[in-house]
Amino acid sequence: xxxxxxxxxxxxxxxxxxxxxxxxxxxxxxxxxxxxxxxxxxxxxxxxxxxxxxxxxxxxxxxxxxxxxxxxxxxxxxxxxxxxxxxxxxxxxxxxxxxxxxxxxxxxxxxxxxxxxxxxxxxxxxxxxxxxxxxxxxxxxxxxxxxxxxxxxxxxxxxxxxxxxxxxxxxxxxxxxxxxxxxxxxxxxxxxxxxxxxxxxxxxxxxxxxxxxxxxxxxxxxxxxxxxxxxxxxxxxxxxxxxxxxxxxxxxxxxxxxxxxxxxxxxxxxxxxxxxxxxxxxxxxxxxxxxxxxxxxxxxxxxxxxxxxxxxxxxxxxxxxxxxxxxxxxxxxxxxxxxxxxxxxxxxxxxxxxxxxxxxxxxxxxxxxxxxxxxxxxxxxxxxxxxxxxxxxxxxxxxxxxxxxxxxxxxxxxxxxxxxxxxxxxxxxxxxxxxxxxxxxxxxxxxxxxxxxxxxxxx
Amino acid sequence: xxxxxxxxxxxxxxxxxxxxxxxxxxxxxxxxxxxxxxxxxxxxxxxxxxxxxxxxxxxxxxxxxxxxxxxxxxxxxxxxxxxxxxxxxxxxxxxxxxxxxxxxxxxxxxxxxxxxxxxxxxxxxxxxxxxxxxxxxxxxxxxxxxxxxxxxxxxxxxxxxxxxxxxxxxxxxxxxxxxxxxxxxxxxxxxxxxxxxxxxxxxxxxxxxxxxxxxxxxxxxxxxxxxxxxxxxxxxxxxxxxxxxxxxxxxxxxxxxxxxxxxxxxxxxxxxxxxxxxxxxxxxxxxxxxxxxxxxxxxxxxxxxxxxxxxxxxxxxxxxxxxxxxxxxxxxxxxxxxxxxxxxxxxxxxxxxxxxxxxxxxxxxxxxxxxxxxxxxxxxxxxxxxxxxxxxxxxxxxxxxxxxxxxxxxxxxxxxxxxxxxxxxxxxxxxxxxxxxxxxxxxxxxxxxxxxxxxxxxx
Numbered sequence: 001x002x003x004x005x006x007x008x009x010x011x012x013x014x015x016x017x018x019x020x021x022x023x024x025x026x027x028x029x030x031x032x033x034x035x036x037x038x039x040x041x042x043x044x045x046x047x048x049x050x051x052x053x054x055x056x057x058x059x060x061x062x063x064x065x066x067x068x069x070x071x072x073x074x075x076x077x078x079x080x081x082x083x084x085x086x087x088x089x090x091x092x093x094x095x096x097x098x099x100x101x102x103x104x105x106x107x108x109x110x111x112x113x114x115x116x117x118x119x120x121x122x123x124x125x126x127x128x129x130x131x132x133x134x135x136x137x138x139x140x141x142x143x144x145x146x147x148x149x150x151x152x153x154x155x156x157x158x159x160x161x162x163x164x165x166x167x168x169x170x171x172x173x174x175x176x177x178x179x180x181x182x183x184x185x186x187x188x189x190x191x192x193x194x195x196x197x198x199x200x201x202x203x204x205x206x207x208x209x210x211x212x213x214x215x216x217x218x219x220x221x222x223x224x225x226x227x228x229x230x231x232x233x234x235x236x237x238x239x240x241x242x243x244x245x246x247x248x249x250x251x252x253x254x255x256x257x258x259x260x261x262x263x264x265x266x267x268x269x270x271x272x273x274x275x276x277x278x279x280x281x282x283x284x285x286x287x288x289x290x291x292x293x294x295x296x297x298x299x300x301x302x303x304x305x306x307x308x309x310x311x312x313x314x315x316x317x318x319x320x321x322x323x324x325x326x327x328x329x330x331x332x333x334x335x336x337x338x339x340x341x342x343x344x345x346x347x348x349x350x351x352x353x354x355x356x357x358x359x360x361x362x363x364x365x366x367x368x369x370x371x372x373x374x375x376x377x378x379x380x381x382x383x384x385x386x387x388x389x390x391x392x393x394x395x396x397x398x399x400x401x402x403x404x405x406x407x408x409x410x411x412x413x414x415x416x417x418x419x420x421x422x423x424x425x426x427x428x429x430x431x432x433x434x435x436x437x438x439x440x441x442x443x444x445x446x447x448x449x450x451x452x453x454x455x456x457x458x459x
Numbered sequence: 460x461x462x463x464x465x466x467x468x469x470x471x472x473x474x475x476x477x478x479x480x481x482x483x484x485x486x487x488x489x490x491x492x493x494x495x496x497x498x499x500x501x502x503x504x505x506x507x508x509x510x511x512x513x514x515x516x517x518x519x520x521x522x523x524x525x526x527x528x529x530x531x532x533x534x535x536x537x538x539x540x541x542x543x544x545x546x547x548x549x550x551x552x553x554x555x556x557x558x559x560x561x562x563x564x565x566x567x568x569x570x571x572x573x574x575x576x577x578x579x580x581x582x583x584x585x586x587x588x589x590x591x592x593x594x595x596x597x598x599x600x601x602x603x604x605x606x607x608x609x610x611x612x613x614x615x616x617x618x619x620x621x622x623x624x625x626x627x628x629x630x631x632x633x634x635x636x637x638x639x640x641x642x643x644x645x646x647x648x649x650x651x652x653x654x655x656x657x658x659x660x661x662x663x664x665x666x667x668x669x670x671x672x673x674x675x676x677x678x679x680x681x682x683x684x685x686x687x688x689x690x691x692x693x694x695x696x697x698x699x700x701x702x703x704x705x706x707x708x709x710x711x712x713x714x715x716x717x718x719x720x721x722x723x724x725x726x727x728x729x730x731x732x733x734x735x736x737x738x739x740x741x742x743x744x745x746x747x748x749x750x751x752x753x754x755x756x757x758x759x760x761x762x763x764x765x766x767x768x769x770x771x772x773x774x775x776x777x778x779x780x781x782x783x784x785x786x787x788x789x790x791x792x793x794x795x796x797x798x799x800x801x802x803x804x805x806x807x808x809x810x811x812x813x814x815x816x817x818x819x820x821x822x823x824x825x826x827x828x829x830x831x832x833x834x835x836x837x838x839x840x841x842x843x844x845x846x847x848x849x850x851x852x853x854x855x856x857x858x859x860x861x862x863x864x865x866x867x868x869x870x871x872x873x874x875x876x877x878x879x880x881x882x883x884x885x886x887x888x889x890x891x892x893x894x895x896x897x898x899x900x901x902x903x904x905x906x907x908x909x910x911x912x913x914x915x916x917x918x
Binding site for chain 1: 487488489614617618628647649650652686710714718720722724726730733739743746747754761764775776778779780781782785787793796797798801808812816827830834864895898899
């Protein structure tokens with residue numbers, strides 16, 4: 001979506017080769033706004049480079065970071081290598097590694113040759129880490145100070161380093177020789193203290209929460225949220241600072257985790273890419289494997305129903321009510337599973353709460369069963385014609401439906417609420433007990449319940 | 460869950476009435492760590508107050524803010540009113556309003572009488588805003604400066620105000636008479652500039668993103684994430700600063716939105732409370748209303764199946780394969796719906812993409828249909844005994860199942876992917892096209908497809 005305000009104006013300036021206007025545009029506006037205007041739908045690769053070339057390289061790098069990763073890849077492959085290499089030197093360490101991971105090998109190798117030595121080493125370090133680790137989201141762009149300064153001297157030093165953007169709000173105090181972290185100094189403490197206080201006295205050095213590069217990135221997200229931090233230091237085994245994770249990267253992690261949970265809930269294998277960018281083969285595989293597994297499991301319903309063939313021969317109308325009776329169990333189970341799984345994910349429910357949870361779901365399940373049971377009774381009583389019933393009495397048949405629906409609803413609720421807990425108990429991911437799995441399990445149970453109640457009351 | 464390290468130690472100190480030890484505990488550790496130790500499961504209300512009373516009031520207020528809202532309510536109702544009122548004065552404006560909203564009316568009125576005039580007015584202002592608005596998550600605790608200062612003077616002023624915690628990282632520059640916001644000064648810019656620069660020169664005053672208190676809080680979340688901000692100013696209609704929203708409150712919003720999406724996907728009502736805290740009546744209502752609606756919709760399958768009664772009379776075994784054929788459509792639809800709905804929620808898919816999306820889902824749907832169709836063919840061919848088939852040939856029957864499963868799978872996929880888009884198109888919330896609704900719709904279509912293919916090939 002092109003930015004409604006600036007898009008047409010930029011196009012005019014490009015047509016007129018109005019360099020002054022373009023320069024004013026890129027230099028006054030927020031990088032985010034510029035990135036939002038220069039979208040793939042509205043501009044060509046060449047046009048975007050024409051606009052970016054009017055900005056200072058640092059500003060252009062900031063704009064570039066706000067493009068979607070996909071658009072970045074296209075722009076990077078379409079640009080002059082030297083131009084792109086300069087931009088990579090100025091991009092923030094985490095963003096450029098994300099880009100280089102996505103570029104074709106050949107292109108990224110060519111680019112890396114043109115990047116200066118220090119940056120190349122930095123990129124190689126971050127490149128090492130797996131995608132789910134803290135290392136993959138950390139940046140090496142942080143402000144640090146040696147320990148033997150006063151706060152006044154510290155501010156003076158920072159003014160000279162003029163570190164980029166918001167990573168300055170926490171300054172890391174390091175031992176100059178070993179780079180081991182001695183403490184964290186918040187810019188707030190630095191500013192609010194009297195200028196000749198030793199920073200040793202205002203830095204925080206005990207009870208500091210730190211990460212390792214190999215930690216799961218979820219750990220970083222949890223800790224930053226829990227302690228309301230702006231950033232967290234990442235240390236190696238010897239306590240040396242290797243990078244920091246900042247609060248803005250955490251939001252992406254949180255959103256990706258929620259996406260994964262939502263996908264699992266619908267039995268979709270993890271698809272990390274944006275929906276429209278995911279390759280079709282991947283879409284097929286990540287859905288097909290679960291669909292096939294569920295289909296094979298669901299085949300148990302064929303056996304279950306064949307088992308009751310004789311009953312069906314006598315009272316054929318029973319067949320017509322099978323889908324509606326089964327669906328209640330699946331729906332009630334989905335609801336319970338969604339609530340419990342999310343509760344587990346957010347830490348609101350623990351496995352140890354199962355007794356309390358079972359009691360609650362028993363009560364709610366009975367109430368829900370009664371609700372749909374009454375509806376079932378009404379539907380059957382009012383709309384079922386005697387022509388379909390044969391020798392079966394309407395009263396008894398209505399009772400079979402009402403009872404079946406109620407019991408299946410309760411069963412579905414209990415399966416849906418307890419299965420995620422059981423999976424979590426044995427150490428699995430509770431989201432595996434997804435809606436379709438619960439529906440399948442509850443379908444098989446539902447057939448058994450339904451035909452047994454029918455046998456009891458009708459035969 | 461009590462903190463494994465400190466819990467037992469605290470209990471010992473409480474037993475020994477070891478005030479010195481308790482004081483050392485509350486004063487050295489991070490408020491979060493203390494709050495994690497003093498949980499409902501491990502400590503009584505009285506014990507917690509005994510520990511908190513050893514801390515300075517300000518520190519106690521910070522610890523208190525990290526307790527769960529539920530535990531806060533219990534502690535607040537169990538505490539001496541004067542003690543609690545003092546804590547409320549020191550809590551951050553957004554947290555205390557959240558607490559007061561949850562307290563019984565009588566208790567909160569009693570408490571408010573004891574709170575000092577300025578705080579009471581501040582609380583009343585924030586109390587006004589609806590739960591989904593920016594007003595409900597904003598805080599009035601921000602640092603501000605008049606415009607006619609130099610950066611050196613500004614730092615001097617801030618040092619005297621010593622504003623609380625991290626809200627200092629952005630300082631708001633106001634017109635002293637009208638309180639209208641003139642610009643935003645980042646602490647970074649303040650520190651990095653030469654001390655006698657006028658703040659007018661380093662503050663940002665154009666292209667500033669602001670909020671209104673009545674805006675949807677999702678808007679705040681989106682903007683903070685998009686622009687990588689630490690906080691955003693909330694202005695009234697006349698441009699006067701009324702509060703700020705900070706980055707840490709945004710994470711809660713993001714998590715709550717994801718929870719709502721997950722609940723909607725399973726057709727659960729919104730339930731805002733933690734699962735174990737939600738009243739049973741609410742659990743029943745928020746699930747029962749959807750379950751009942753779905754049940755009534757699903758009744759269409761009864762009519763559909765009754766319509767094909769004559770076919771069933773001839774080939775009874777068709778009934779046994781109904782659940783498995785229908786479930787494929789529901790599962791395939793759920794998968795597609797989950798992907799498309801989440802894509803829409805994260806802005807990765809737009810309504811305008813429907814042609815592209817349809818093309819993709821057609822291809823994937825056909826591939827998925829072929830996958831499960833082949834499985835269906837194998838199952839029927841290998842395991843169906845002639846005894847059940849009567850006069851129907853195994854070849855033809857297997858073909859009916861394979862074809863039905865494939866077509867139903869494709870249909871489910873298309874319904875699941877297009878329904879959320881259609882709902883979004885007419886301005887609704889795409890998450891309404893939830894998994895159970897899609898399963899219900901696809902069930903009715905499935906019955907029609909199945910029995911028509913059977914009629915075509917078997918009769």
